[in-house]
Amino acid sequence: MSFIPYGRQEIDEDDIAAVIAALKSDWLTTGPKVGEFEKAFAEFTGAKEAVAVSNGTAALHCAMAGAGVGPGDEVIVSTMTFVASANAAVYMGATPVFADVTPDTLTIDPADVARKITPKTKAIVAVDYCGQPCDYDALWALCEKHGLKLISDACHAVCGEYRGKPVGTLADFSTFSLHPVKHFTTGEGGLITTDDPEKAQLMRVFRNHGITSDHRTRAATGGFAYEQVMLGYNYRLTDIQSALGLSQLKKLPQWQERRWAIAKRYREAFADMNAVRPLAEVPHTKHGYHLFVVRIDPEGSRLTRDELFPILRSKHELGINVHYQPVHTQPFYQQTFGTKIGDCPVAEAAWPQILTIPIWGNMTDAQADRVIDALRLETSGRAAA
Structure with a gap:
């Protein structure tokens, strides 16, 4: 391809065959593939339970329900994230309180979280920005001190680790997105992992209109009655999507290895470029690398981020974001x-500088080198040797 997107899905014949098999089965939704997918992902992460839902935002909403967030509560969330991380708290009638980030990783700053805890605080949302796991030791200390729930927005961080523990086991609830630009996909989809079986069941009811049974369970018992026990939503994932997810999950480790290889190539290339500074990797973690974000140094670059953006897209055909x-x-x-403005000064200072460059599971070295050469040329005026 000439145009290099910042991320993309990989679909092969095995994926297509899995979807066709689901289409030919008796169940297109609320069938056996959903449970198979949940079990497989729980085993992959090491969590006791996984709950499959229709998208990553639904996963965050379900996690809020599992955490017992409701009207009058406050939820502390990183400001450096997609709006869904905060919106999910608003859906529950709660107030999001935005915490600033650390300047090296742009992950949530536990010191700022501590300053913003009040008697109304119910939960903290730790966003593993770009795939870099947060400082979970510090966040857990705050949760234990104040009796809070910890929700991990791990939508960037599947395959990541913190002190040897896999992402998906680091919080009360960990949420994942299965959008096509993420590590693996179901087209649209999401997952929540937890070690609490009761909360997992609550979230399964929440994703099904608040009803305790679905069509398949009623068919198995030969009954027709059902009970709505809470206000829920239609956040179900289909068997078609689950079949695709099961097929994709098998290839996730090899795709992740490729992400790590591309990230290493970028870091080595940018080491001698004053204008382009990657975010830090924390030594005791394993970075998931959904995104590769760099800062365009305003002192080292001949162009600002905003000046650079359209040039990279139009002249170099790079799908930067x-x-x-x-x-x-x-x-x-x-x-x-x-x-x-002024509530989170570190994030505000980073915003005019940050740039997302392409990375995905089957990206080639040649494509990565095109990105590197374009950044070198346009920030320094110096072509690659």
């Missing part, structure tokens, strides 16, 4: 919750 505008600066949160 920016992740993310700090959520507390979004109009909805400023108008609805009174957030303002």
Whole structure:
């Protein structure tokens, strides 16, 4: 391909065959493939339970329900994230409180979290930004001290680790996205892992309109009655999607190895470039590398991030992106919750500099080198040797 996207799915004949088999089966939704997929992902992460849902936002919403978040509560969430991390708290009637980030990794800053805990705080949402696991030791200490639930927004971090423990086992609830630009995909989809079987069952009811049985369980018993025990939502994942997820999951380790190889290639290339500075890797963690984000140093680069962006896209055909505008600066949160510039100064300072460059599971060395050469040329005016 000439145009290099920042991320993309990989679909092969095994994936297509798995989907066709599901289409030919008796169950297109609420069937056996959903449970098979949940079991396989729980085993992959080492968690006791996994709950499959329709997308990553639904996963966050279900995790909020599992954590017991409700009206009047506050949920502390990193501002450097996609809006869904905060929106899920609002869905439950809670107030999101935005915490700043550490300047080296742009993951949530436990010291700022500590400053923002109040008697109303119910949970902390730790966002593993780009795939870098957060400081879970510090966050757990705060949760234990104040009686809070810890939710991991691990949508960037499948295959990551923290002190030898896999992402998916680091919080009360860990959430994942299966969007096509993520590590593996079901088209759209999401997962929540937890070690609490009761909370897993609650989230399965929550994803099914708050009803305790589904069509398949009623068919198995020959009954027709059902009970709605809570206000829930239709967040079900289909058997078709689950079949694709099962097939993709088998290839995830090899795709992750490729992400690590591309990340290493980038880091080595950028080591001698003053204008392009990758975010830090924390030594006792394993980075998931959903995204590779660099800072365009305003002192070292001849172009700003905003000047560089259209040149890389049009001239070099690179699908670079920016992740993310700090959520507390979004109009909805400023108008609805009174957030303002100055609330999270580290994230605000990073926002004009950060740039997401391409990385995915089957990216080639030649494609990575095109990215490196374009950044070198446009930030320094110096072509590759």
